[in-house]
Amino acid sequence: MRVAIVTFPGSNCDHDCYRAATEVLHADAKLIWHRERDLGNPDLVILPGGFSYGDYLRPGAIARFSPIMEEVVRYAKAGRPVLGICNGFHILCEAGLLPGALVRNRTLKFLGLDVFVRVENAGTMFTSAYTEGQVLRLPIAHGEGNYVADAATLEALEAEGRVVFRYVDANGEATDEANLNGSMRNIAGIINERGNVLGLMPHPERAVSALLGSTDGRGIFESILAAIQGTPLGAAIAG
Amino acid sequence: MNEYVIDVSITPREGLLDPQGKVVLNALRSLDFDEVADVKVGRLIRLRILAPNMEVARERADEMCRRLLANPVTEEYELELENIS
Secondary structure, three states: OEEEEEEOOOEOOHHHHHHHHHHHOOOEEEEEEOOOOOOOOOOEEEEOOEOHHHHOOOOOOOHHHOHHHHHHHHHHHOOOOEEEEOHHHHHHHHOOOOOOEEEOOOOOOOEEEEEEEEEOOOOOOOOOOOOOOOEEEEEEEEOOOEEEOOHHHHHHHHHOOOEEEEEEOOOOOOOOOOOOOOOHHHEEEEEOOOOOEEEEOOOHHHOOEHHHOEOOOHHHHHHHHHHHHOOOOOOOOOO | OEEEEEEEEEEEOOOOOOHHHHHHHHHHHHOOOOOOOOOOOOEEEEEEEEEOOHHHHHHHHHHHHHHHHOOOOOEEEEEEEEEOO
8 A cells, every 4th residue: 555645844744644654554655745746646645734834824725736736636536535634634625625624723722632532424434443423532733723614514514424523522422612622513524525535633643553642543544544455444454 | 017015904704703803802801992892813915016907906916815815714805905106
């Protein structure tokens, strides 16, 4: 399996994604500089977290015009899997590959801590290793993760099962207190209509080994691997 | 060609929570500026562009806003043009 991880100026989770790809997926992973125009026909593209272009103007607003993004959009439109994490989620929204936007946390504070999210749809190629309703503990690290969209978009997302992750408390309840950044409907992650582009604010790549404090993020990578290889879950995964 | 200065004022879309505006509102109230009813915090982008006339200048700036400067999901914008040629 080949994974392309795009590095923008200001990306700072690209190496975490690289480790997750190589150590969890045992994939052939490559970091691709944003000025390049060739993804190299990977099986998965990851837009990592960080502060692309210093978050100038709006997070992801400039990065989405990086030369490589033309290729990423083409790749996504061909139905190939794209995973956007944190700033990568912003870039996907700015590029129009996912609906809505992410604005300043309602507390105005940068939030760097572990939170609980509930798997709302375990039927996607990114979440099949989980069970519906499963509660994961994943780290967040963002100042602008407050998901907003107009009413029609929210309704469509809900009706089509495209809200994939929601912020919840330890008991799995989607309370207002658990919704630290103030996202509409506690939304932590969404998927596109076709089911091949996922964006989420939490960092699954930082929760892939016990050493990191949680292994709850592994499921995303395991799900992708299973989908790509067409193998039963876990069959191709060591350790 | 004429030269124009265009001020693009970008503000949070009406009806969306503006946490920065709320904090500034509270700070003003705590300074006894009780007359302040609402605060919105946005940003100002000042462009200098060359265009044959004001209409074209406005059209181009509008396109810049739609493509890059403002996010239509969360922001509204207004243009103010001045001919400085």
